[in-house]
Amino acid sequence: MMDSMDFHRIMAFVYLPTILIGLLGNLLSLYAYSRKNRKSMVGFLLYSLSVSDIFLLVFALPLFSIMYLPIWTDEQRSFVVAYTAKYVYPLCMMAKTCSLYIMVLITIERWIAVCRPLEVQIWCRYTTSSYSIAAIITFAVVLNFARFFEFEIEYIDGLAFFRRDLLDSEKHWWYFMFYFIIISIIFDYLVPFVIMFVANMLIISELRRTKKERSLMTIQQQKEQNTTVMLLVITIFFGFCHFFSMALKLAESFVGKFLTIQNIYLEMLGEIFNYLIIIHTASTFFIYYMFSEKFRQIIKGIWKPDQYRHGSLPDGTLNITDRYQKIL
Numbered sequence: 620m621m622d623s624m625d626f627h628r629i630m631a632f633v634y635l636p637t638i639l640i641g642l643l644g645n646l647l648s649l650y651a652y653s654r655k656n657r658k659s660m661v662g663f664l665l666y667s668l669s670v671s672d673i674f675l676l677v678f679a680l681p682l683f684s685i686m687y688l689p690i691w692t693d694e695q696r697s698f699v700v701a702y703t704a705k706y707v708y709p710l711c712m713m714a715k716t717c718s719l720y721i722m723v724l725i726t727i728e729r730w731i732a733v734c735r736p737l738e739v740q741i742w743c744r745y746t747t748s749s750y751s752i753a754a755i756i757t758f759a760v761v762l763n764f765a766r767f768f769e770f771e772i773e774y775i776d777g778l779a780f781f782r783r784d785l786l787d788s789e790k791h792w793w794y795f796m797f798y799f800i801i802i803s804i805i806f807d808y809l810v811p812f813v814i815m816f817v818a819n820m821l822i823i824s825e826l827r828r829t830k831k832e833r834s835l836m837t838i839q840q841q842k843e844q845n846t847t848v849m850l851l852v853i854t855i856f857f858g859f860c861h862f863f864s865m866a867l868k869l870a871e872s873f874v875g876k877f878l879t880i881q882n883i884y885l886e887m888l889g890e891i892f893n894y895l896i897i898i899h900t901a902s903t904f905f906i907y908y909m910f911s912e913k914f915r916q917i918i919k920g921i922w923k924p925d926q927y928r929h930g931s932l933p934d935g936t937l938n939i940t941d942r943y944q945k946i947l
Contacts, residue, residue: 622883626883626886626887627890629682630683630687631683631685631686631687632684633687634680634683634684634894635684635685635688637894637897638679638683638897641672641676641677642901642902644903644904644905644919645669645672645901645903645904646673647904648665648669648904648907649669649670649673651917652669653664653666654917659745660745660747660748661729662722663752664725664728664748665725667748667904668725668812669903671714671717672718672900673712673718674714675714675718675900676900676901678714679897681707682707682708683894683897686699687844694777697780698779700781701772703755705772705781706767708769708770709763709766709767713762716758716759716762716763716806719807719811720755720758721752721817722811723811724748726815726819726853729819729822730818730822734822760808762802765798769784769786770782770784770786778941781875800868800871804868807865808868812857813910816854820854838844856899856906857899859895861895861899863891864889864892864893864896865893867885880938885915893928896909926941
């Protein structure tokens, strides 16, 4: 029967190409977003999202892959595992929170642009996005700072080991239930998912309503209808990749302890659920490329600069679907 370490070694080789491809995709997205559109709110937000996703994938690389690869001696492995759990894990969670709430902010910005176009000049400004990103970073640090105290490092016979400190559900049940479960469920899953779901449904409803006036729209405005498909992809994909981790957290809240350390199969499921979240972070480039013609022009311009040298995106159009077009 496969033990826990064997499974993590297998998953390490699954994580590795996924994270590396995700890093490459996000670096390409970062290049595209760094074009002339950064003074728009949506351009700056998507640029910030790429930066945050890159940090998330960089921290996820040692946390989920490198420390399990068969490249270490026993002494080296114990050191890498202990310090990764102690210091890299909290940083990874901070980056995850930043990415999550930047996506929420992009969704809110979309809702304003589509459903409240007269308020765009009030809310959808570069300065507003700058303050919002600063607030998100501060929130992510404060929310996850306690994670630096969840593990302690001990040295036994020259080897480094980590043990649960605040994360010990038997010694610190209050921390486990209030912070690790309740706070995590609320701010990592419920709040962002509800906001994104409701806002996207309102946007879809508005786009379907205006579809009846399609014959009166300009070609530029007609492209906006493609947003409906993209919004559905974002909402469904986000929900799918995060739902199972939330369900596991809810189950652990009912039993009052970690289920993943009680059963090898539940531990495997938990690891697969984590992989889905990494998949979501690593795949954004492909979603952008699939749904945004302007984005494709810039990426193709990397290899064919003469053919696509005029394909840079104007303000407000470098986004996950050719949305808003002239609105911003």
